[in-house]
Amino acid sequence: xxxxxxxxxxxxxxxxxxxxxxxxxxxxxxxxxxxxxxxxxxxxxxxxxxxxxxxxxxxxxxxxxxxxxxxxxxxxxxxxxxxxxxxxxxxxxxxxxxxxxxxxxxxxxxxxxxxxxxxxxxxxxxxxxxxxxxxxxxxxxxxxxxxxxxxxxxxxxxxxxxxxxxxxxxxxxxxxxxxxxxxxxxxxxxxxxxxxxxxxxxxxxxxxxxxxxxxxxxxxxxxxxxxxxxxxxxxxxxxxxxxxxxxxxxxxxxxxxxxxxxxxxxxxxxxxxxxxxxxxxxxxxxxxxxxxxxxxxxxxxxxxxxxxxxxxxxxxxxxxxxxxxxxxxxxxxxxxxxxxxxxxxxxxxxxxxxxxxxxxxxxxxxxxxxxxxxxxxxxxxxxxxxxxxxxxxxxxxxxxxxxxxxxxxxxxxxxxxxxxxxxxxxxxxxxxxxxxxxxxxxxxxxxxxxxxxxxxxxxxxxxxxxxxxxxxxxxxxxxxxxxxxxxxxxxxxxxxxxxxxxxxxxxxxxxxxxxxxxxxxxxxxxxxxxxxxxxxxxxxxxxxxxxxxxxxxxxxxxxxxxxxxxxxxxx
Ligand SMILES: Cc1ncc(C[n+]2csc(CCOP(=O)(O)OP(=O)(O)O)c2C)c(N)n1
Ligand SMILES: [Mg+2]
Numbered sequence: 388x389x390x391x392x393x394x395x396x397x398x399x400x401x402x403x404x405x406x407x408x409x410x411x412x413x414x415x416x417x418x419x420x421x422x423x424x425x426x427x428x429x430x431x432x433x434x435x436x437x438x439x440x441x442x443x444x445x446x447x448x449x450x451x452x453x454x455x456x457x458x459x460x461x462x463x464x465x466x467x468x469x470x471x472x473x474x475x476x477x478x479x480x481x482x483x484x485x486x487x488x489x490x491x492x493x494x495x496x497x498x499x500x501x502x503x504x505x506x507x508x509x510x511x512x513x514x515x516x517x518x519x520x521x522x523x524x525x526x527x528x529x530x531x532x533x534x535x536x537x538x539x540x541x542x543x544x545x546x547x548x549x550x551x552x553x554x555x556x557x558x559x560x561x562x563x564x565x566x567x568x569x570x571x572x573x574x575x576x577x578x579x580x581x582x583x584x585x586x587x588x589x590x591x592x593x594x595x596x597x598x599x600x601x602x603x604x605x606x607x608x609x610x611x612x613x614x615x616x617x618x619x620x621x622x623x624x625x626x627x628x629x630x631x632x633x634x635x636x637x638x639x640x641x642x643x644x645x646x647x648x649x650x651x652x653x654x655x656x657x658x659x660x661x662x663x664x665x666x667x668x669x670x671x672x673x674x675x676x677x678x679x680x681x682x683x684x685x686x687x688x689x690x691x692x693x694x695x696x697x698x699x700x701x702x703x704x705x706x707x708x709x710x711x712x713x714x715x716x717x718x719x720x721x722x723x724x725x726x727x728x729x730x731x732x733x734x735x736x737x738x739x740x741x742x743x744x745x746x747x748x749x750x751x752x753x754x755x756x757x758x759x760x761x762x763x764x765x766x767x768x769x770x771x772x773x774x775x776x777x778x779x780x781x782x783x784x785x786x787x788x789x790x791x792x793x794x795x796x797x798x799x800x801x802x803x804x805x806x807x808x809x810x811x812x813x814x815x816x817x818x819x820x821x822x823x824x825x826x827x828x829x830x831x832x833x834x835x836x837x838x839x840x841x842x843x844x845x846x847x848x849x850x851x852x853x854x855x856x857x858x859x860x861x862x863x864x865x866x867x868x869x870x871x872x873x874x875x876x877x878x879x880x881x882x883x884x885x886x887x888x889x890x891x892x893x894x895x896x897x898x899x900x901x902x903x904x905x906x907x908x909x910x911x912x913x914x915x916x917x918x919x920x921x922x923x924x925x926x927x928x929x930x931x932x933x934x935x936x937x938x939x940x941x942x943x944x945x946x947x948x949x950x951x952x953x954x955x956x957x958x
Contacts, residue, residue, distance in 0.1 A: 415584070416584065417448075417581065417582045417583060417584050418548055418551060418554045418555075418558075418576070418580050418581060418582075418583050418584075418585070419444070419445050419448045419576070419580075419581035419582060420448060421554070421555050421558060422445075422509070422548075422558050422574065422576070423448060423449060423452045423454060425558050425559065425562055426454060426480055426507065426562075427452075427453060427454065429477075429478045429507075429562055429565075429566065430476060430477050430478055431454065431476070431478055431479060431480050431507070432453070432454060432455060432476075433454065433455040433456075433457055433472065433479075433832045433833070434449065434454050434455070434456055434457065434469070434479075434480040434481065434482055435457045435459055435465040435466075435468040435469045435472070435479075435480070435481050435482075435828075435829065435832075436456070436457075436458070436459065436462070436465045436481050436482035436483050436488070436509075437458060437459060437461075437462055437465060437483060437484070437488055438458075438482075438484065439483070439484025439485065439487065439488055439511065439526075440484065440511075440578075441484045441485040441510075441511035441512055441513060441526070441578050442482060442483065442484045442485070442488075442509075442510065442511025442576075442578070443511075443578075444578060444581045444582065445482070445509070445511060445576060445578075445581045446482070448581065449482070455832075456482075457828070457832055457857065457861070458857070459825065459828070459854060459857055460853040460854055460856055460857060461491065461851070461853065461854075462481075462483050462488045462489075462491035462492040463491050463492055463493075463494055463495050463821075463825075463851070464495075464821075464824075464825035464828075464851050464853070464854045465481045465483065465492065465495075465825070466481050466492040466494070466495025466496055466498075466499070466506070466508075466825075467495045467498075467821070467822050467825035467826050467829065467851070468481075468825040468826065468828045468829035468832070468854070469481035469495075469499075469506045469829060470495060470498065470499045470502075470504045470506055470822075470826065470829065471790070471812055471822075471825070471826035471827075471828075471829030471830045471833070472829035472830070472832055472833045473499070473504045473505045473506050473829075474504050474629070474630075474810075474812055475788070475810060475812075475829075475830055475833040475834055476833045477505070477632070478505045478506075478507065478565060478566060479504075479505070479506050479507070479829065479833075480506065480507040480508075480509060481495075481506060481507075481508055481509070482508075482509040482510075483508070483509070483510050483511075484510065484511050484526070485510060485511055485512045485513065485526045485527075485534065486526040486527065486528055486533065486534050487526050488510065489508075489510040489534045489537075489538070490528075490534060490537065492508065493537060493538075493541065494819055495819075496508055496538065496541055496542065496571045496573075497541045497817065498814050498817040498819050498822070499570070499571045500541050500542065500543070500570050500571050501816055501817040502626065502653065502694075502814060502815075502816050502817055503568075503569040503570055503626065503627065503630055503694075503717075504569065504570075504571070504630075505565045505566060505568075505569045505570065505571070505630075506565075506571040506572075507561075507562065507565055507571070507572055507574065508538065508542065508571055508572070508573050508574070509574045509576065510534065510573070510574070510575055510576070511576055511577075511578050512531070512534070512547075512575050512576065512577050512578070513527070513531060513577065513578065514577050514578045514579030514580075515549060515577050515579055515580070516579050517579070518531055534575070535547060535573070535575055538573040539573075541571070542570070542571045542572050542573040543564050543565065543568045543570035543571065543572050544560070544561055544564045544572050544573075545561060545572055545573030545574065545575065546558070546560070546561050546573070546574055546575065547575040547577075548574065548575065548576045548577065548580050549577060549580065551580070551583045551584075551585040551586070551587075552585060552586075552587045554580070554583075554585060555585060555589050556589075556590070556592050558574065559591075559592040560592060561573075561574055563592065568717070569627070569630040569631070569717070597729050598729050598730070598731045598734060599727075599728065599729040599730065602727045602728065602729055602730050603730050603731070603734055603735060603738055604738075605727070606720055606722065606727045606730050606735065607735060607738040607739055607742060609722055610689070610713055610722065610739060611739070611742045611743075611744055613687050613713065613722075614644070614646075614687055614744045614746045615744060615745055615746060616687075617685075617686050617687035617746050617747065618686050618747055619681075619684060619685045619686055619687075619747070619748070619749055620644075620646050620685060620686070620687040620688075620689065620746045620748065621646065621647050621648070621649060621666070621681065621682050621685040621687070621688055621689070622637070622640075622641055622646055622647070622648040622649070622689045622691055623648075623649050623650065623651060623669050623682060623688060623689070623690045623691070623693055624637060624648055624649070624650045624651070624654050624657050624658050624691055624692065624693070625650070625651050625653065625654040625657070625690065625691065625692040625693030625694055625716075626651070626653045626654040626657065626692060626693075626694060627654075627691075627692025627693070627694075627716055627717055627732060628654065628657040628658075628691060628692040629654065629656070629657045629692075630692070630717075631692065631717065631732060631733050633692075633732070633733050633736050634657055634658065636733070636736045636737060636740065637657075637658065637691065637736060638658060638662065638664075639740055640736055640739050640740045641664050642664065643740060643744075644744045644745075644746055644748075645664070645746070645748045646664070646689075646746060646748060647664050647665075647666050647681070647748065648662070648664050648665055648666065649665075649666040649667060649668065649669035649678055649681075649682055650665075650668060650669070651668065651669060651670070651693055651694070652668060652670055652797075652801060652813075652815045653694055653696065653813075653815040653816050654692070654693065655668060655801070655805065655811045655813075655815075656789075656805040656809055656810055656811035657692075659805060659806055659807050659808070659809065660804040660805045660806070661804060661805075661806050666678050666681055666682070668801055669682045669705070670705075670801070670946075671705030671706070673946065673949045673950050673953060674801070674946070674949075679705075682707075683705075683706045683707065685711065686711055687711060687713070687746070688707060688711055688712045688713070689712075689713050689715070690707075690712055690713065690714040690715070691715050691732070691736070692715070692716055692717070692732060693714065693716070694716075694816060695714075696816045709721075709723060709724060710723050710724070711723075715730070715732055715735055716732060717731075717732050720735065760777060760802075762774065762777035762778060762780070762781065764778065764914050764915060764918045765914050765915075766913065766914060766915030766918070767913055767914075767915060768913060768914045769912060769913055769914075769939070770911055770912060770913055770914055770916065770917050770936060770937070770938065771938065771939065771942050772795055772799045772870065772936075772938060772942055772943070772944050773799065773802070773944050773945065774914060775799075775868075775914075775917055775936065776799045776800065776802050776803060776944070777802070778914065778917055778918060778921065779803065779840070779868075779921065780802070780803050780804055782921060782925060783803060783804070783805065783806060783809055783840075784806060784807075784809070785806050785807030785808050785809060786808070786809075786836075786837045786838060787809050787810075787837070787838055787839075787840055788809070788810040788811075788812065788830045788834060788837050788838070788839045788840070789803060789805070789809065789810070789811045789812070789839075789840050789841075789842070790811075790812045790813065790822075790823045790826050790827055790830060790839060790840070790841045790842070791811070791812075791813040791823065791841075791842045791843075792813070792820060792821070792822055792823035792824075792841075792842065792843040792844055792847040792848075793813075793814065793818045793819065793820045793822070793844070793847060793877075794820065794844035794846065794847055794870070794875075794876060794877045795844065795870060795872075795876055795877060795942075795943060795944050795947050796823070796842035796843055796844050796847070796870055797813050797815060797818075797842075798877075798944050798946040798947035798950060799842070799944035799946065799947070800813070800842055801946050802944070802946070810830070810834075810837075812826055812830065820844075820846060820847040820850055821847050821850035821851035822847075822851075823841050823842070823843045823847060823851075824841065824843060824847075824848065824851045824852050824854045824855060824858075824867070825851055825854040826841075827839050827841045827854070827858060827863075827865045827867065828854050828857050828858050828861075828863070831858065831861070831863035831864075831865060832861070832863075835863075838864065838865070838866065838925070838928065839863075839865035839866070840865065840866045840868065841865055841866070841867045841868065842868050842870065843867065843868065843869055843870065844869075844870050844872070844875075844876065844877075845869060845870060845871045845872065845873065845874070845891060845894070845896070846874060846875050846891055848869050848896065849891060849892075849894065852896075852899060855867070855899060855903055855906065855931065855933075856903040858906075858931055859900075859903050859904065859905030859906050859930075859931055860905075862930075863931060864928050864929065864930055864931055864932075865931055865932075866921070866924045866925070866931075866932045866934065867931065867932065867933045867934070868934045868936060869896045869933060869934065869935050869936060870936050870938060871893070871896065871935060871936060871937055871938060872938040872939070872940045872942060873890065873891070873893055873940045874889045874890045874891045874940065875888075875889040875891070876889075876938075876940065876942070876943060876947075877947060877951075879940070879941075880943050880947055880948065880951040881951045881954060881955055882955065895935075896908070896933060896935045897909065897910065897933050897935050899933070900931075900933060905930065905931060906930055906931035906932065906933055907927075907930060907931075907932055907933070908932070908933040908934070908935060909923075909924075909932070909933075909934055909935065910935050910937065911934050911935060911936045911937065912937050917934070917936070920932075920934050921934070
């Protein structure tokens with residue numbers, strides 16, 4: 388397996404600095420026990436998955452450990468749950484059996500890779516002693532390495548724990564890579580290795596720090612000079628600000644220098660959206676025109692932790708002149724047309740806080756207020772998605788976690804205003820439908836005291852709604868809003884016409900509460916229905932609530948219409 392990585396510190400787990408933490412200096416525990424101990428050292432207290440015979444002995448160790456094992460209905464759902472958990476908790480894990488489980492979790496791991504979510508995938512595999520003469524053991528696809536080869540492509544790094552002498556350092560290496568790069572990693576544990584106790588002394592892994600202090604100094608001086616000469620500087624904050632836990636530092640930097648902040652769709656909620664310096668979402672021509680104008684007229688745009696994706700940047704409609712941009716991510720720092728290697732994003736923000744900067748910043752009040760809309764309930768008016776979001780916006784608080792699935796759930800939710808530590812989760816770049824319901828489980832496990840509000844299209848709901856069963860089983864209380872427009876509304880708008888492939892079977896969505904034996908549901912036809920249903924769901928935190936929103940099949944948010952207008956040119 389050709390999986391290598393450089394190890395260093397940029398994340399926030401005990402492994403980042405190469406610390407051995409609670410690990411012993413001599414091997415006294417088994418490979419399986421060591422793996423569990425190191426997961427705990429990474430702050431992973433809960434793990435998602437489904438057992439199978441190739442991973443059963445490890446599952447038994449897990450059940451005897453401090454780690455809470457959350458059994459899911461499907462492995463891809465377990466992967467989405469672990470992804471959401473990782474986004475909130477800093478790192479997450481999913482544990483599955485060989486191939487039938489592992490290959491089922493591929494799409495979720497691919498999404499975690501694409502969107503930089505630090506998920507540890509652990510899979511059991513046939514014992515080394517069972518592999519002689521290449522027998523046809525159940526679940527095997529082409530050969531014993533098929534699954535490893537697949538994850539080689541969609542994980543940052545991985546390991547096959549075949550050698551007891553190197554198993555501990557391999558576990559450390561792979562987990563450190565997950566913490567450093569915030570991307571998924573793969574650990575394959577043959578079932579006869581779980582209880583093996585290495586006989587060699589354990590040496591804690593030392594991790595070289597690759598950061599270049601002089602490059603940091605030169606780059607930060609250059610950025611300072613650019614800011615000092617700028618007429619209208621602006622920060623565009625991306626998702627990595629959240630992944631690397633530097634939200635407060637970023638705000639500190641912006642406040643100290645009075646620099647306005649916009650964020651991207653994937654980075655929505657990295658900065659609280661009621662902060663006085665917050666402009667709004669920057670989505671090129673897809674977003675609020677005033678925000679777009681402000682950012683694009685800026686002469687010094689600091690893109691911090693931003694993924695430059697098509698959806699993030701309004702389907703290539705963003706007009707960002709590289710000669711005015713500083714683009715810093717965990718992997719690269721580009722100032723105008725040149726690059727600096729080995730500058731740590733976190734260190735750069737810290738360094739910039741220390742600089743004496745005096746940028747000129749115009750008043751930003753009118754920019755934001757022009758993008759905000761007032762709302763009051765019209766009780767008898769049939770509900771539509773735009774006005775539903777305006778009403779929902781009134782009920783968000785600092786503790787709410789909002790999760791939006793792909794479809795108009797995400798596009799309409801761009802209008803929600805996150806407050807304080809409100810989390811907003813959506814696979815806004817990889818855009819895999821079906822994320823939201825399992826992610827609701829992951830978020831509920833990560834932050835049990837917080838209310839999760841989930842927006843999910845009917846098509847996406849039909850993909851992964853079975854995970855509501857696990858949500859109910861564990862007594863979580865999310866408010867799940869199912870947007871029933873009778874099919875794939877986004878595709879209807881993208882490619883107009885009476886296409887049968889966009890229709891789906893109409894369900895009585897609330898009846899799922901009867902099948903899974905928990906939760907309550909309500910039908911919503913009018914604005915008054917929604918107002919009452921939302922109030923009663925918020926007032927009753929004892930159980931899961933499902934609100935079935937009956938929408939006109941042609942209903943669509945303004946953001947979706949603008950996105951479709953841009954994207955349809957490419958279809
Ligand atoms: C797993 C997956 N399959 C297919 C798609 C393509 N796709 C994007 S949006 C969409 C329709 C979503 O329908 P629904 O969940 O009902 O939301 P709506 O568009 O109606 O708001 C489809 C099929 C996708 N993004 N992800
Ligand atoms: Mg739909």
